[in-house]
Amino acid sequence: MQLRNTSARYGWVSIVLHWGIALVVFGLFALGLWMVGLDYYSAWRKDAPDLHKSIGITLFAIMLVRIVWRLISPPPPPLASYSRMTRIGAAFGHAFLYLGLFAVMIAGYLISTADGVGIPVFGLFEIPALVSGLPDQADVAGVVHLYLAWVLVVFAGLHGLAALKHHFIDRDATLVRMLGRKA
Amino acid sequence: MLKKTLAALAIGSALLTAGQAMAADYVIDKEGQHAFVDFKISHLGYSFITGTFKDLDGKFSFDAAKPEDAKIEVNVRTASVFSNHAERDKHVNSKDFLESGKFPDAKFVSTSVKPTGKNADGKQTADVTGDLTFHGVTKPIVVKATFLGEGKDPWGGYRAGFEGTTNISRKEFNKDGMDVGPQSDNVQLYITFEGVKAK
Numbered sequence: 001m002q003l004r005n006t007s008a009r010y011g012w013v014s015i016v017l018h019w020g021i022a023l024v025v026f027g028l029f030a031l032g033l034w035m036v037g038l039d040y041y042s043a044w045r046k047d048a049p050d051l052h053k054s055i056g057i058t059l060f061a062i063m064l065v066r067i068v069w070r071l072i073s074p075p076p077p078p079l080a081s082y083s084r085m086t087r088i089g090a091a092f093g094h095a096f097l098y099l100g101l102f103a104v105m106i107a108g109y110l111i112s113t114a115d116g117v118g119i120p121v122f123g124l125f126e127i128p129a130l131v132s133g134l135p136d137q138a139d140v141a142g143v144v145h146l147y148l149a150w151v152l153v154v155f156a157g158l159h160g161l162a163a164l165k166h167h168f169i170d171r172d173a174t175l176v177r178m179l180g181r182k183a
Numbered sequence: 184m185l186k187k188t189l190a191a192l193a194i195g196s197a198l199l200t201a202g203q204a205m206a207a208d209y210v211i212d213k214e215g216q217h218a219f220v221d222f223k224i225s226h227l228g229y230s231f232i233t234g235t236f237k238d239l240d241g242k243f244s245f246d247a248a249k250p251e252d253a254k255i256e257v258n259v260r261t262a263s264v265f266s267n268h269a270e271r272d273k274h275v276n277s278k279d280f281l282e283s284g285k286f287p288d289a290k291f292v293s294t295s296v297k298p299t300g301k302n303a304d305g306k307q308t309a310d311v312t313g314d315l316t317f318h319g320v321t322k323p324i325v326v327k328a329t330f331l332g333e334g335k336d337p338w339g340g341y342r343a344g345f346e347g348t349t350n351i352s353r354k355e356f357n358k359d360g361m362d363v364g365p366q367s368d369n370v371q372l373y374i375t376f377e378g379v380k381a382k
Contacts, residue, residue, distance in 0.1 A: 040363045049270070114269035136262065138273035 004073040009182045014075060017066045018178060022156065024059050025101065028052060029153050032146075053112060054122045060105045067098075079183060081172050093159060100152045107148060110134075110141035206246035209343055209378025211257070213240045217344070218376035220259055228366040234266030241291075243378055245343055247333065250309055253296045257374075259289045279361035280353075282318060289317040291324075302329060311347065318357045324349050326374065336379075346375035 004011040010018075035048035078087050112119050113129030114137035120126050134140070166174035173183040211218045221235045241257030262283035264275050276283045293313035302308050307330040315324045326347040333343035351370050353360055 040361065111273065112270060114273075115267065117269070132269075138269040139262070139276055142273055 005075050007076050009076060010177055010180065011073060012180065013069055014073070015178060015180055017062070017069065021059065021062065021066065021101075024055065024062075025156065026153060028055055028059070029149055031055075032149065050120070050123075053108070053119050056105055056108055057119060057121045057127055060102075060109075063098075063101060063105075076177065076183065079172055079174065081170070090162075093155070093162075097152070097155060097159060100148060100155065104145060104148045104152055107141045107145035111138050111145060114138035114141065206244045206249065206252055207341075207343075208244045208381045209242060210381055211239075211241040211243070212342070212377045212379050215377075219374065220257075221373045223371040223373070225364075225366040225369070227364060232266055232271075234264060234272075236260065236263050237265050238263035241376070243293075245378070247307070247330065247343075250298050250307065250330070251296050253293070253309075253311075255291070255293045255311065255313070257291045261287060261289055280357070282357075286318050289315070291315050291326075294323070296328075299327075306330060306332075315351065315356075317351070318360075320356045322355060324351060331375075341380040342377045343380070344375070344377040346373070348373050 002011045003013050005014050031048060031052050035044065035052060038045045038048060078090065082090070109119065109127070110131060113132055114134070116129045116132040118126040118128045131137075163175045163178070166172050167176070173181065177183055218239055218241070219235055220239055221233060223231045223233045226232050236259045238260035239257060241255065243253060243255035245253045245255075260283075261281045262276055264272055264281060264283070266272055266275070275281055278285075291313050293311050295312045297310045297312070299308045299310055309328050309330070311326040311328045312323060313326070314321050326349040328345055328347035331344045331346060334341070336342050349372050351372065353368050353370060
């Protein structure tokens, strides 16, 4: 399989980014929900949030790479069989997934940096706090981070259901294209 | 959570002329932020977390010649808790601890003031008993208070100031709060403030 996307199929860079990010997003969601319920004496109480933040910062960087790659190597056009509504709906849906993911990550960043302290990434380096001291910053950002994360994973679930609908009901190549097959 | 205050008194101070003072009304100096409600709680039994509540206000009436007549009321905005760690403060504001969304204010209203003599520095002391309403629960607490001084300030006002300490049990005010270990149930409070005499 080729690296770059063509008009007929996705290249492996886009495919790996797509599935890898999907895995990381759901993993972070589960990790986040689990860690906030940890008992104070749990052995994971310190490490789980550190991991969550480190992976989240890494995901942000990967999302930037994904966008740059999208510009370098645009995805194949929608299948000819799609209706106009399907094309518009998919375009908005995909844009929402991108924007929602960035919003969740930025809100998470604003929680931890509310007092002006940076975020260590896997203990290797630190992302500085750029915005701090907003009124109730950590609390407001926390609420946004939690609820938007729920919206995002539910929406990603719908995105997956839509792909299954294309595969089993419309019997088109939508899903298999993202698995590397030709349309 | 917190609260506090006090009044204190000075029974015949030889330095003052013998005049009979009248109890004056004071407003706690929130504008100049000469008002602190600080807390100290054990962490694991190995050290202490200290912090403060950044937003509080209150008022009191006080006459150094009649400290037992003093009255005080202090309100603290629980969401203003600050321990120099945003993630911890966010957690402390949650339902595990303060639940500041549901219980935005903590209030102390004095019910009696009992002079207890002088401390080693010669300052008047008193036990200030009052009702603390915190996390929706109201219970009496006693603040060991010291009257630190009073007089004109350089800017045309008249001030009186105090400090006090008390201890509260987290469990008594929030039995469903997060268990962070038995050593961390007790909260030491240190309160100090100046009031500016109302004109």
